[in-house]
Amino acid sequence: MVLQQDLTQKQYLFARQMATHQEVVSAEQALKDAMQRIKTLQKMSSNQPIQTIVATEAALVMTVPVSVGSMVAPGGALLTLSARQALLLRFGIEPENAALIEPGTLIRFRSVFAAQGAQMARVMRVDGQINPATRLLDVIAKPDASPKSSPEALIAGTTLEGQIALPAQQGLTVPTEAVVLNSGAPLVFKIQSKSVTTPHPMAQAVPVRVRLRVGDATLIEPLVAGALEAGDALVIQGQYALQDGMAVRLVPAS
Incomplete structure:
Protein backbone atom coordinates (compact mmCIF):
# COMPACT_ATOMS: atom_id res chain seq x y z
CA MET A 1 0.00 0.00 0.00
CA VAL A 2 1.31 3.43 -0.93
CA LEU A 3 0.34 5.00 2.40
CA GLN A 4 2.14 2.25 4.33
CA GLN A 5 5.28 2.86 2.28
CA ASP A 6 4.97 6.60 2.91
CA LEU A 7 4.71 6.02 6.68
CA THR A 8 7.73 3.70 6.67
CA GLN A 9 9.74 6.31 4.79
CA LYS A 10 8.72 9.09 7.18
CA GLN A 11 9.68 6.94 10.20
CA TYR A 12 13.03 6.14 8.60
CA LEU A 13 13.74 9.83 7.96
CA PHE A 14 12.54 10.85 11.43
CA ALA A 15 14.96 8.40 13.04
CA ARG A 16 17.76 10.23 11.22
CA GLN A 17 16.39 13.68 12.02
CA MET A 18 15.45 14.26 8.37
CA ALA A 19 11.69 14.50 8.97
CA THR A 20 9.56 16.15 11.64
CA HIS A 21 7.38 14.42 14.20
CA GLN A 22 4.33 16.12 12.65
CA GLU A 23 5.07 14.53 9.27
CA VAL A 24 5.15 11.09 10.90
CA VAL A 25 1.87 11.76 12.73
CA SER A 26 0.20 12.93 9.48
CA ALA A 27 1.35 9.79 7.65
CA GLU A 28 0.05 7.58 10.48
CA GLN A 29 -3.32 9.33 10.41
CA ALA A 30 -3.61 9.04 6.61
CA LEU A 31 -2.92 5.30 6.82
CA LYS A 32 -5.41 4.89 9.66
CA ASP A 33 -8.14 6.75 7.72
CA ALA A 34 -7.52 4.64 4.62
CA MET A 35 -7.71 1.37 6.57
CA GLN A 36 -10.94 2.49 8.21
CA ARG A 37 -12.43 3.32 4.82
CA ILE A 38 -11.48 -0.11 3.47
CA LYS A 39 -13.14 -1.81 6.44
CA THR A 40 -16.29 0.27 5.93
CA LEU A 41 -16.45 -0.63 2.24
CA GLN A 42 -15.87 -4.31 2.99
CA LYS A 43 -18.64 -4.25 5.57
CA MET A 44 -21.04 -2.56 3.16
CA SER A 45 -20.37 -5.08 0.41
CA SER A 46 -20.15 -8.22 2.56
CA ASN A 47 -23.87 -8.92 2.20
CA GLN A 48 -24.03 -7.98 -1.48
CA PRO A 49 -23.78 -10.76 -4.06
CA ILE A 50 -21.31 -10.37 -6.89
CA GLN A 51 -23.12 -9.14 -9.97
CA THR A 52 -21.98 -9.59 -13.55
CA ILE A 53 -23.13 -6.95 -16.02
CA VAL A 54 -23.35 -8.15 -19.61
CA ALA A 55 -23.48 -5.84 -22.63
CA THR A 56 -26.53 -6.30 -24.83
CA GLU A 57 -24.36 -6.33 -27.97
CA ALA A 58 -20.75 -6.20 -29.11
CA ALA A 59 -19.45 -2.67 -28.60
CA LEU A 60 -16.37 -0.52 -28.07
CA VAL A 61 -15.43 0.70 -24.60
CA MET A 62 -15.00 4.45 -25.05
CA THR A 63 -14.47 5.61 -21.43
CA VAL A 64 -14.23 4.12 -17.94
CA PRO A 65 -15.28 6.97 -15.60
CA VAL A 66 -14.78 4.93 -12.39
CA SER A 67 -11.84 3.22 -10.72
CA VAL A 68 -11.42 0.31 -8.32
CA GLY A 69 -12.93 1.16 -4.95
CA SER A 70 -15.04 4.05 -6.23
CA MET A 71 -18.47 4.61 -4.73
CA VAL A 72 -20.87 4.84 -7.64
CA ALA A 73 -24.13 6.70 -7.12
CA PRO A 74 -27.35 4.99 -8.21
CA GLY A 75 -27.72 5.47 -11.95
CA GLY A 76 -24.06 6.39 -12.35
CA ALA A 77 -22.10 5.27 -15.41
CA LEU A 78 -19.56 2.46 -15.10
CA LEU A 79 -18.64 2.32 -18.77
CA THR A 80 -19.38 4.30 -21.89
CA LEU A 81 -19.97 1.96 -24.80
CA SER A 82 -20.38 2.59 -28.50
CA ALA A 83 -21.87 -0.02 -30.79
CA ARG A 84 -19.69 -0.57 -33.85
CA GLN A 85 -22.72 -0.14 -36.09
CA ALA A 86 -23.29 3.29 -34.53
CA LEU A 87 -19.84 4.68 -35.38
CA LEU A 88 -19.93 7.96 -37.30
CA LEU A 89 -17.20 9.44 -39.47
CA ARG A 90 -16.05 13.06 -39.45
CA PHE A 91 -14.46 14.67 -42.51
CA GLY A 92 -13.39 18.27 -43.11
CA ILE A 93 -14.28 20.39 -46.15
CA GLU A 94 -13.67 23.97 -47.22
CA PRO A 95 -16.58 26.19 -46.10
CA GLU A 96 -17.35 27.36 -49.65
CA ASN A 97 -17.97 23.75 -50.71
CA ALA A 98 -20.70 23.15 -48.13
CA ALA A 99 -23.52 24.09 -50.51
CA LEU A 100 -22.45 21.29 -52.89
CA ILE A 101 -22.89 18.52 -50.33
CA GLU A 102 -26.29 17.15 -49.39
CA PRO A 103 -27.43 14.35 -47.07
CA GLY A 104 -26.98 11.04 -48.84
CA THR A 105 -23.90 12.12 -50.82
CA LEU A 106 -21.46 9.22 -51.17
CA ILE A 107 -17.98 9.36 -49.66
CA ARG A 108 -15.30 6.86 -50.58
CA PHE A 109 -12.89 6.57 -47.65
CA ARG A 110 -10.06 4.50 -46.26
CA SER A 111 -7.55 4.62 -43.45
CA VAL A 112 -4.49 6.77 -44.15
CA PHE A 113 -2.38 3.75 -43.18
CA ALA A 114 -4.03 1.40 -45.69
CA ALA A 115 -3.23 1.58 -49.40
CA GLN A 116 -6.29 -0.53 -50.23
CA GLY A 117 -9.58 -1.51 -48.66
CA ALA A 118 -11.66 1.56 -49.53
CA GLN A 119 -15.17 1.67 -48.08
CA MET A 120 -18.26 3.76 -48.69
CA ALA A 121 -20.20 6.10 -46.42
CA ARG A 122 -23.14 8.46 -46.83
CA VAL A 123 -23.31 12.05 -45.61
CA MET A 124 -25.71 12.59 -42.73
CA ARG A 125 -25.18 16.31 -42.23
CA VAL A 126 -22.80 19.22 -42.74
CA ASP A 127 -22.15 21.18 -39.56
CA GLY A 128 -22.88 24.89 -39.64
CA GLN A 129 -19.88 25.94 -37.56
CA ILE A 130 -16.17 26.04 -38.34
CA ASN A 131 -14.15 23.48 -36.42
CA PRO A 132 -11.61 25.62 -34.50
CA ALA A 133 -9.02 22.83 -34.59
CA THR A 134 -9.03 22.36 -38.38
CA ARG A 135 -10.61 25.62 -39.64
CA LEU A 136 -12.84 23.44 -41.83
CA LEU A 137 -16.51 22.48 -41.81
CA ASP A 138 -17.19 19.04 -40.39
CA VAL A 139 -19.08 16.56 -42.55
CA ILE A 140 -20.66 13.75 -40.52
CA ALA A 141 -21.16 10.49 -42.40
CA LYS A 142 -22.33 6.97 -41.60
CA PRO A 143 -20.48 3.94 -42.99
CA ASP A 144 -22.38 2.02 -45.63
CA ALA A 145 -23.84 -1.24 -44.38
CA SER A 146 -23.46 -2.94 -47.76
CA PRO A 147 -21.68 -6.32 -47.92
CA LYS A 148 -18.61 -4.67 -49.46
CA SER A 149 -18.21 -2.38 -46.45
CA SER A 150 -17.24 -3.54 -43.00
CA PRO A 151 -18.15 -1.12 -40.19
CA GLU A 152 -16.90 -3.71 -37.70
CA ALA A 153 -13.35 -3.20 -39.02
CA LEU A 154 -13.37 0.51 -38.12
CA ILE A 155 -11.61 1.61 -34.96
CA ALA A 156 -12.68 4.72 -33.08
CA GLY A 157 -10.12 7.50 -33.47
CA THR A 158 -8.66 6.20 -36.74
CA THR A 159 -7.49 8.91 -39.15
CA LEU A 160 -9.29 8.62 -42.48
CA GLU A 161 -9.11 10.25 -45.88
CA GLY A 162 -12.17 10.47 -48.09
CA GLN A 163 -13.28 11.46 -51.56
CA ILE A 164 -16.72 13.01 -51.88
CA ALA A 165 -18.63 12.34 -55.09
CA LEU A 166 -19.87 15.82 -56.05
CA PRO A 167 -22.19 16.65 -58.93
CA ALA A 168 -20.47 17.74 -62.14
CA GLN A 169 -19.51 21.43 -62.26
CA GLN A 170 -18.59 23.57 -65.25
CA GLY A 171 -16.19 26.48 -65.16
Whole structure:
Protein backbone atom coordinates (compact mmCIF):
# COMPACT_ATOMS: atom_id res chain seq x y z
CA MET A 1 0.00 0.00 0.00
CA VAL A 2 1.31 3.43 -0.93
CA LEU A 3 0.34 5.00 2.40
CA GLN A 4 2.14 2.25 4.33
CA GLN A 5 5.28 2.86 2.28
CA ASP A 6 4.97 6.60 2.91
CA LEU A 7 4.71 6.02 6.68
CA THR A 8 7.73 3.70 6.67
CA GLN A 9 9.74 6.31 4.79
CA LYS A 10 8.72 9.09 7.18
CA GLN A 11 9.68 6.94 10.20
CA TYR A 12 13.03 6.14 8.60
CA LEU A 13 13.74 9.83 7.96
CA PHE A 14 12.54 10.85 11.43
CA ALA A 15 14.96 8.40 13.04
CA ARG A 16 17.76 10.23 11.22
CA GLN A 17 16.39 13.68 12.02
CA MET A 18 15.45 14.26 8.37
CA ALA A 19 11.69 14.50 8.97
CA THR A 20 9.56 16.15 11.64
CA HIS A 21 7.38 14.42 14.20
CA GLN A 22 4.33 16.12 12.65
CA GLU A 23 5.07 14.53 9.27
CA VAL A 24 5.15 11.09 10.90
CA VAL A 25 1.87 11.76 12.73
CA SER A 26 0.20 12.93 9.48
CA ALA A 27 1.35 9.79 7.65
CA GLU A 28 0.05 7.58 10.48
CA GLN A 29 -3.32 9.33 10.41
CA ALA A 30 -3.61 9.04 6.61
CA LEU A 31 -2.92 5.30 6.82
CA LYS A 32 -5.41 4.89 9.66
CA ASP A 33 -8.14 6.75 7.72
CA ALA A 34 -7.52 4.64 4.62
CA MET A 35 -7.71 1.37 6.57
CA GLN A 36 -10.94 2.49 8.21
CA ARG A 37 -12.43 3.32 4.82
CA ILE A 38 -11.48 -0.11 3.47
CA LYS A 39 -13.14 -1.81 6.44
CA THR A 40 -16.29 0.27 5.93
CA LEU A 41 -16.45 -0.63 2.24
CA GLN A 42 -15.87 -4.31 2.99
CA LYS A 43 -18.64 -4.25 5.57
CA MET A 44 -21.04 -2.56 3.16
CA SER A 45 -20.37 -5.08 0.41
CA SER A 46 -20.15 -8.22 2.56
CA ASN A 47 -23.87 -8.92 2.20
CA GLN A 48 -24.03 -7.98 -1.48
CA PRO A 49 -23.78 -10.76 -4.06
CA ILE A 50 -21.31 -10.37 -6.89
CA GLN A 51 -23.12 -9.14 -9.97
CA THR A 52 -21.98 -9.59 -13.55
CA ILE A 53 -23.13 -6.95 -16.02
CA VAL A 54 -23.35 -8.15 -19.61
CA ALA A 55 -23.48 -5.84 -22.63
CA THR A 56 -26.53 -6.30 -24.83
CA GLU A 57 -24.36 -6.33 -27.97
CA ALA A 58 -20.75 -6.20 -29.11
CA ALA A 59 -19.45 -2.67 -28.60
CA LEU A 60 -16.37 -0.52 -28.07
CA VAL A 61 -15.43 0.70 -24.60
CA MET A 62 -15.00 4.45 -25.05
CA THR A 63 -14.47 5.61 -21.43
CA VAL A 64 -14.23 4.12 -17.94
CA PRO A 65 -15.28 6.97 -15.60
CA VAL A 66 -14.78 4.93 -12.39
CA SER A 67 -11.84 3.22 -10.72
CA VAL A 68 -11.42 0.31 -8.32
CA GLY A 69 -12.93 1.16 -4.95
CA SER A 70 -15.04 4.05 -6.23
CA MET A 71 -18.47 4.61 -4.73
CA VAL A 72 -20.87 4.84 -7.64
CA ALA A 73 -24.13 6.70 -7.12
CA PRO A 74 -27.35 4.99 -8.21
CA GLY A 75 -27.72 5.47 -11.95
CA GLY A 76 -24.06 6.39 -12.35
CA ALA A 77 -22.10 5.27 -15.41
CA LEU A 78 -19.56 2.46 -15.10
CA LEU A 79 -18.64 2.32 -18.77
CA THR A 80 -19.38 4.30 -21.89
CA LEU A 81 -19.97 1.96 -24.80
CA SER A 82 -20.38 2.59 -28.50
CA ALA A 83 -21.87 -0.02 -30.79
CA ARG A 84 -19.69 -0.57 -33.85
CA GLN A 85 -22.72 -0.14 -36.09
CA ALA A 86 -23.29 3.29 -34.53
CA LEU A 87 -19.84 4.68 -35.38
CA LEU A 88 -19.93 7.96 -37.30
CA LEU A 89 -17.20 9.44 -39.47
CA ARG A 90 -16.05 13.06 -39.45
CA PHE A 91 -14.46 14.67 -42.51
CA GLY A 92 -13.39 18.27 -43.11
CA ILE A 93 -14.28 20.39 -46.15
CA GLU A 94 -13.67 23.97 -47.22
CA PRO A 95 -16.58 26.19 -46.10
CA GLU A 96 -17.35 27.36 -49.65
CA ASN A 97 -17.97 23.75 -50.71
CA ALA A 98 -20.70 23.15 -48.13
CA ALA A 99 -23.52 24.09 -50.51
CA LEU A 100 -22.45 21.29 -52.89
CA ILE A 101 -22.89 18.52 -50.33
CA GLU A 102 -26.29 17.15 -49.39
CA PRO A 103 -27.43 14.35 -47.07
CA GLY A 104 -26.98 11.04 -48.84
CA THR A 105 -23.90 12.12 -50.82
CA LEU A 106 -21.46 9.22 -51.17
CA ILE A 107 -17.98 9.36 -49.66
CA ARG A 108 -15.30 6.86 -50.58
CA PHE A 109 -12.89 6.57 -47.65
CA ARG A 110 -10.06 4.50 -46.26
CA SER A 111 -7.55 4.62 -43.45
CA VAL A 112 -4.49 6.77 -44.15
CA PHE A 113 -2.38 3.75 -43.18
CA ALA A 114 -4.03 1.40 -45.69
CA ALA A 115 -3.23 1.58 -49.40
CA GLN A 116 -6.29 -0.53 -50.23
CA GLY A 117 -9.58 -1.51 -48.66
CA ALA A 118 -11.66 1.56 -49.53
CA GLN A 119 -15.17 1.67 -48.08
CA MET A 120 -18.26 3.76 -48.69
CA ALA A 121 -20.20 6.10 -46.42
CA ARG A 122 -23.14 8.46 -46.83
CA VAL A 123 -23.31 12.05 -45.61
CA MET A 124 -25.71 12.59 -42.73
CA ARG A 125 -25.18 16.31 -42.23
CA VAL A 126 -22.80 19.22 -42.74
CA ASP A 127 -22.15 21.18 -39.56
CA GLY A 128 -22.88 24.89 -39.64
CA GLN A 129 -19.88 25.94 -37.56
CA ILE A 130 -16.17 26.04 -38.34
CA ASN A 131 -14.15 23.48 -36.42
CA PRO A 132 -11.61 25.62 -34.50
CA ALA A 133 -9.02 22.83 -34.59
CA THR A 134 -9.03 22.36 -38.38
CA ARG A 135 -10.61 25.62 -39.64
CA LEU A 136 -12.84 23.44 -41.83
CA LEU A 137 -16.51 22.48 -41.81
CA ASP A 138 -17.19 19.04 -40.39
CA VAL A 139 -19.08 16.56 -42.55
CA ILE A 140 -20.66 13.75 -40.52
CA ALA A 141 -21.16 10.49 -42.40
CA LYS A 142 -22.33 6.97 -41.60
CA PRO A 143 -20.48 3.94 -42.99
CA ASP A 144 -22.38 2.02 -45.63
CA ALA A 145 -23.84 -1.24 -44.38
CA SER A 146 -23.46 -2.94 -47.76
CA PRO A 147 -21.68 -6.32 -47.92
CA LYS A 148 -18.61 -4.67 -49.46
CA SER A 149 -18.21 -2.38 -46.45
CA SER A 150 -17.24 -3.54 -43.00
CA PRO A 151 -18.15 -1.12 -40.19
CA GLU A 152 -16.90 -3.71 -37.70
CA ALA A 153 -13.35 -3.20 -39.02
CA LEU A 154 -13.37 0.51 -38.12
CA ILE A 155 -11.61 1.61 -34.96
CA ALA A 156 -12.68 4.72 -33.08
CA GLY A 157 -10.12 7.50 -33.47
CA THR A 158 -8.66 6.20 -36.74
CA THR A 159 -7.49 8.91 -39.15
CA LEU A 160 -9.29 8.62 -42.48
CA GLU A 161 -9.11 10.25 -45.88
CA GLY A 162 -12.17 10.47 -48.09
CA GLN A 163 -13.28 11.46 -51.56
CA ILE A 164 -16.72 13.01 -51.88
CA ALA A 165 -18.63 12.34 -55.09
CA LEU A 166 -19.87 15.82 -56.05
CA PRO A 167 -22.19 16.65 -58.93
CA ALA A 168 -20.47 17.74 -62.14
CA GLN A 169 -19.51 21.43 -62.26
CA GLN A 170 -18.59 23.57 -65.25
CA GLY A 171 -16.19 26.48 -65.16
CA LEU A 172 -12.54 27.46 -65.38
CA THR A 173 -9.88 25.94 -63.15
CA VAL A 174 -7.40 28.50 -61.83
CA PRO A 175 -4.72 28.48 -59.11
CA THR A 176 -6.35 29.10 -55.74
CA GLU A 177 -3.88 31.90 -55.02
CA ALA A 178 -5.16 33.82 -58.08
CA VAL A 179 -8.56 34.36 -56.42
CA VAL A 180 -8.68 37.39 -54.12
CA LEU A 181 -11.48 39.02 -52.17
CA ASN A 182 -12.54 42.60 -52.74
CA SER A 183 -14.97 43.66 -50.00
CA GLY A 184 -15.91 40.01 -49.66
CA ALA A 185 -16.49 39.47 -53.39
CA PRO A 186 -14.07 37.10 -55.20
CA LEU A 187 -12.24 38.24 -58.31
CA VAL A 188 -9.17 37.47 -60.38
CA PHE A 189 -6.81 39.82 -62.20
CA LYS A 190 -6.49 39.02 -65.88
CA ILE A 191 -3.38 40.32 -67.63
CA GLN A 192 -4.17 42.48 -70.65
CA SER A 193 -1.37 42.36 -73.20
CA LYS A 194 0.29 45.63 -74.11
CA SER A 195 -0.98 47.43 -77.20
CA VAL A 196 -0.67 50.75 -78.99
CA THR A 197 -2.79 52.44 -76.32
CA THR A 198 -1.34 50.46 -73.40
CA PRO A 199 2.45 50.24 -73.70
CA HIS A 200 2.63 48.01 -70.60
CA PRO A 201 0.66 44.90 -69.64
CA MET A 202 -2.26 45.83 -67.41
CA ALA A 203 -4.26 44.02 -64.74
CA GLN A 204 -7.99 43.80 -65.36
CA ALA A 205 -10.21 42.85 -62.41
CA VAL A 206 -12.69 40.13 -63.34
CA PRO A 207 -15.43 39.37 -60.77
CA VAL A 208 -16.04 35.64 -60.50
CA ARG A 209 -18.19 33.10 -58.71
CA VAL A 210 -16.32 30.34 -56.87
CA ARG A 211 -17.82 26.96 -57.74
CA LEU A 212 -15.42 24.63 -55.97
CA ARG A 213 -12.10 24.83 -54.18
CA VAL A 214 -9.85 21.81 -53.71
CA GLY A 215 -6.39 22.57 -52.37
CA ASP A 216 -4.32 24.52 -54.91
CA ALA A 217 -7.04 24.52 -57.59
CA THR A 218 -10.28 26.50 -57.66
CA LEU A 219 -13.16 26.19 -60.10
CA ILE A 220 -14.59 29.61 -60.98
CA GLU A 221 -17.12 31.17 -63.32
CA PRO A 222 -16.91 34.81 -64.48
CA LEU A 223 -19.95 36.86 -63.55
CA VAL A 224 -19.88 38.45 -67.01
CA ALA A 225 -20.00 35.90 -69.81
CA GLY A 226 -16.85 35.98 -71.93
CA ALA A 227 -14.91 38.13 -69.46
CA LEU A 228 -12.52 35.25 -68.83
CA GLU A 229 -11.59 32.41 -71.13
CA ALA A 230 -9.35 29.37 -71.03
CA GLY A 231 -5.75 30.35 -71.69
CA ASP A 232 -5.98 33.88 -70.24
CA ALA A 233 -2.99 34.85 -68.11
CA LEU A 234 -3.73 35.63 -64.45
CA VAL A 235 -1.78 37.41 -61.73
CA ILE A 236 -0.66 35.03 -58.98
CA GLN A 237 1.91 37.21 -57.19
CA GLY A 238 1.33 40.63 -55.67
CA GLN A 239 -2.36 40.50 -56.58
CA TYR A 240 -3.48 41.83 -53.19
CA ALA A 241 -1.77 45.16 -53.92
CA LEU A 242 -3.34 45.54 -57.37
CA GLN A 243 -6.21 47.67 -58.54
CA ASP A 244 -8.09 47.48 -61.80
CA GLY A 245 -6.06 49.01 -64.64
CA MET A 246 -2.68 49.01 -62.89
CA ALA A 247 0.41 48.14 -64.93
CA VAL A 248 2.07 44.80 -64.18
CA ARG A 249 5.41 43.23 -64.98
CA LEU A 250 5.61 39.72 -66.37
CA VAL A 251 8.08 37.39 -64.66
CA PRO A 252 9.10 34.05 -66.22
CA ALA A 253 7.90 31.03 -64.26
CA SER A 254 10.65 29.50 -62.13
